[in-house]
Amino acid sequence: MIKAVTLEFFKLRRKKIFLMITLFLGFEILWAFMSVSISLSRNPNSPVWESILTTTASMNGLFLPIICAIVSSRICDMENKGNTWKLLISSNMNRKSIYASKYLCSCTLLLYGIVLQAFAITVFGIVKSSTGMLPLSLITRFIGGAMLASMIILALQQWITLAIKNQAFALCFGMIGGFLGMTAYFFPETVRRIIIWSYYTELCPIKYHVTNGSLEFIKQNPGIGMLTTAFLLVIFFYMSGNYHFSRQEV
Amino acid sequence: MNTIVSTHNLSKYFNGICRVNEVNLTVYKGDIYGFLGPNGAGKSTTLKMLLGLVKPTKGDVIIFGKKFNKNRQSILSQTGSLIESPSYYGHLTGLENMRILQRLRNVSNKKVQEALHIVRLEKQQNKQVKHYSLGMKQRLGIAMALINFPKLLILDEPTNGLDPNGIREIRELIKSLPQRYGTTVLISTHLLSEIEQMATSVGIINDGKLLFQGDINLLKAKSKSYISIKTQNNKLAKKILLAEGYELKQNNDRLIFENLPDAHIAYLNKLLIGQGIDVIRIEEHRKSLEDIFLELTGRERSL
Ligand SMILES: Nc1ncnc2c1ncn2[C@@H]1O[C@H](COP(=O)(O)OP(=O)(O)OP(=O)(O)O)[C@@H](O)[C@H]1O
Numbered sequence: 001m002i003k004a005v006t007l008e009f010f011k012l013r014r015k016k017i018f019l020m021i022t023l024f025l026g027f028e029i030l031w032a033f034m035s036v037s038i039s040l041s042r043n044p045n046s047p048v049w050e051s052i053l054t055t056t057a058s059m060n061g062l063f064l065p066i067i068c069a070i071v072s073s074r075i076c077d078m079e080n081k082g083n084t085w086k087l088l089i090s091s092n093m094n095r096k097s098i099y100a101s102k103y104l105c106s107c108t109l110l111l112y113g114i115v116l117q118a119f120a121i122t123v124f125g126i127v128k129s130s131t132g133m134l135p136l137s138l139i140t141r142f143i144g145g146a147m148l149a150s151m152i153i154l155a156l157q158q159w160i161t162l163a164i165k166n167q168a169f170a171l172c173f174g175m176i177g178g179f180l181g182m183t184a185y186f187f188p189e190t191v192r193r194i195i196i197w198s199y200y201t202e203l204c205p206i207k208y209h210v211t212n213g214s215l216e217f218i219k220q221n222p223g224i225g226m227l228t229t230a231f232l233l234v235i236f237f238y239m240s241g242n243y244h245f246s247r248q249e250v
Numbered sequence: 251m252n253t254i255v256s257t258h259n260l261s262k263y264f265n266g267i268c269r270v271n272e273v274n275l276t277v278y279k280g281d282i283y284g285f286l287g288p289n290g291a292g293k294s295t296t297l298k299m300l301l302g303l304v305k306p307t308k309g310d311v312i313i314f315g316k317k318f319n320k321n322r323q324s325i326l327s328q329t330g331s332l333i334e335s336p337s338y339y340g341h342l343t344g345l346e347n348m349r350i351l352q353r354l355r356n357v358s359n360k361k362v363q364e365a366l367h368i369v370r371l372e373k374q375q376n377k378q379v380k381h382y383s384l385g386m387k388q389r390l391g392i393a394m395a396l397i398n399f400p401k402l403l404i405l406d407e408p409t410n411g412l413d414p415n416g417i418r419e420i421r422e423l424i425k426s427l428p429q430r431y432g433t434t435v436l437i438s439t440h441l442l443s444e445i446e447q448m449a450t451s452v453g454i455i456n457d458g459k460l461l462f463q464g465d466i467n468l469l470k471a472k473s474k475s476y477i478s479i480k481t482q483n484n485k486l487a488k489k490i491l492l493a494e495g496y497e498l499k500q501n502n503d504r505l506i507f508e509n510l511p512d513a514h515i516a517y518l519n520k521l522l523i524g525q526g527i528d529v530i531r532i533e534e535h536r537k538s539l540e541d542i543f544l545e546l547t548g549r550e551r552s553l
C-alpha cells in the first residue's frame with residue numbers, strides 16, 4: 001500500500017501541487033493574520049491564540065473545501081487525460097488499491113497544508129502574545145479537527161471526481177461547499193450537522209460567540225456523537241465512492 | 251496446457267445490444283494470432299474482456315489454463331497489453347512513464363532500458379510524453395506492454411499512427427517475439443495485409459460473431475487459384491469435358507476449373523477446338539485473402 005501511495009506522489013511530479021497548496025493557504029493565512037491583527041489592535045485585551053485559531057478555522061471552511069476539490073481532481077483527472085486507467089488495471093493493480101492510494105495521497109497533501117497552517121499560526125501566536133505560552137493541545141486539536149473535516153470532504157470529492165468525468169462539476173461542487181462552509185454560522189445547529197463543510201468550525205477546539213455585542217471565546221469539545229458522525233461520514237463517502245468506482249468499466 | 255487463451259461463449263451487451271456474440275477464441279502457445287475485423291466489429295471489446303477491463307455479460311475467459319475471474323493477479327502478472335489508444339502521463343517523461351510501470355511490475359532497470367531500446371525510444375526517453383508524436387506515443391505504449399517480457403502479449407491495433415518504416419519495424423519485432431522470449435501474441439487489426447505478413451493463426455470477427463478461426467494456411471488455402479474458360483458453346487463444351495472426366499462448375503458464361511495443371515489446360519483447349527468449339531478466353535483467377543475476408547464479413551466497403 002505504501003508503495004502505491006508513493007507511486008501516486010511520483011506521478012504528481014511537475015504538477016506543482018505542493019506549490020499550489022502552499023500559495024493558496026499562504027494567501028488564506030495572510031488574510032487571517034491581517035484580520036486578527038486589526039481586531040487585536042482594536043481590542044488589545046482579546047486573547048491572541050483563541051482569535052487566530054477561530055479565525056483560521058472559519059476561513060478554512062471556505063478555503064479547504066476548494067483545495068480538497070482541486071487536489072482530488074488533479075490526482076484523479078491525470079488518469080483520464082492519458083487514458084491510464086486501463087494501463088493501471090491491466091498491470092495488475094486492482095481498483096480498490098488504486099482508489100485507496102489516491103485517497104491516502106490526497107489526505108497526505110491536505111495534512112501537509114494543515115500542518116503548514118498550524119506552524120504559521122504558532123509563529124504568529126508566539127510573536128503576538130505577551131505570555132509566550134504555547135497552547136500545544138489546542139493546536140494539535142485544531143490540526144486533528146481540520147484534518148477530520150478534510151477527510152470527509154476528500155472522500156466525497158473523490159467519489160464525485162471519479163463518477164463524473166467532467167471536472168468542472170467536481171470543482172464547482174467544491175466551491176459551493178466552500179461557500180456553505182463559510183456561511184455555516186447562519187444556519188441552526190441541526191442543519192449545520194448535515195453541511196459537512198461547516199465541520200471545520202464545528203471540530204475546532206475553540207469557537208466564538210457574540211453576546212451583547214461583545215466577542216466571547218468558548219472552548220468546545222466535540223462530543224462522541226459529533227466525532228462518530230464525522231467518522232461515519234468518512235466511511236460512508238469512501239465506501240460509496242469505492243463501490244461506484246469498482247463497478248465502472250474502462 | 252498448450253492453449254494460452256480460450257474463451258467460451260464470451261458475450262457482451264452494451265445497453266441491451268449484443269456487441270460480442272458467443273465468441274470462442276483459442277490461442278495456442280507460440281502463436282501470433284491475428285484478430286481481424288472491420289471497424290466496430292467488437293475486437294477491442296473482446297480484448298478488454300480478456301484483460302478484465304470490461305466485464306463479460308456472459309461466458310468465461312480462460313488464460314494459461316486458469317479462469318480469469320479467480321486468478322486475475324497471476325494471469326495479469328504474465329500478460330502485457332496495449333489497448334486502443336496508448337496510455338501515458340503526458341506531464342512525465344518517457345522514462346518516468348516506464349518507471350511507473352517498472353514499480354507496478356517489479357522489474358529491473360535493465361528490462362526498462364531493453365524495452366526502450368527495442369522500440370527505439372532511448373534517445374527520446376527524457377522528453378515529456380505530451381511532446382511526443384503519435385508514433386512515439388504508440389512506441390512507448392508497446393514498450394510499456396513489453397516491460398516484463400510477458401508470456402502473453404495482447405496488442406490492439408499496435409501500428410496505429412506509425413509510418414511505413416515503423417510498421418515494418420514493429421512487425422519484425424512482433425514476429426521475433428515467440429522465438430526470442432517465448433511470447434504468445436494476440437494482435438488485433440483491421441489491416442489484412444498486416445496479418446498476412448506475420449500471423450500464424452487468424453480469427454475473423456464481424457458484428458460480434460467469430461466467423462472463422464484457424465491456421466492462416468487454412469485461410470490461404472481458400473485463396474487457391476482457379477481457371478475459368480469461356481467458349482462459344484458452353485453447353486456443348488461442358489458435355490464434352492464432363493465426359494472426359496473433368497470436374498467443373500458453370501458460373502454465368504464461364505466454366506470454372508479448380509486444380510487444373512497447365513498440361514491439362516493445353517489439352518482441353520486443343521480438345522475443344524478439335525470439336526469445333528471456339529475458345530474465347532482462358533483466365534487464371536486468384537481469390538485474395540481480401541476477397542475471402544469480404545466474403546466472410548459480407549462487406550464491400552473499405553476495411
Ligand atoms: N462502452 C461502450 N458503450 C456502448 N457501446 C460500446 C462501448 N464500447 C464499445 N461499444 C460498441 O461496441 C461495438 C464494438 O466496439 P469495439 O471497440 O469493440 O470495435 P472494434 O472492433 O475494436 O473497432 P475498431 O476497429 O474501430 O477499433 C461498437 O459498435 C461500439 O459502438
Ligand SMILES: [Mg+2]
Nearest residue numbers: 293294334406
Ligand atoms: Mg478497436
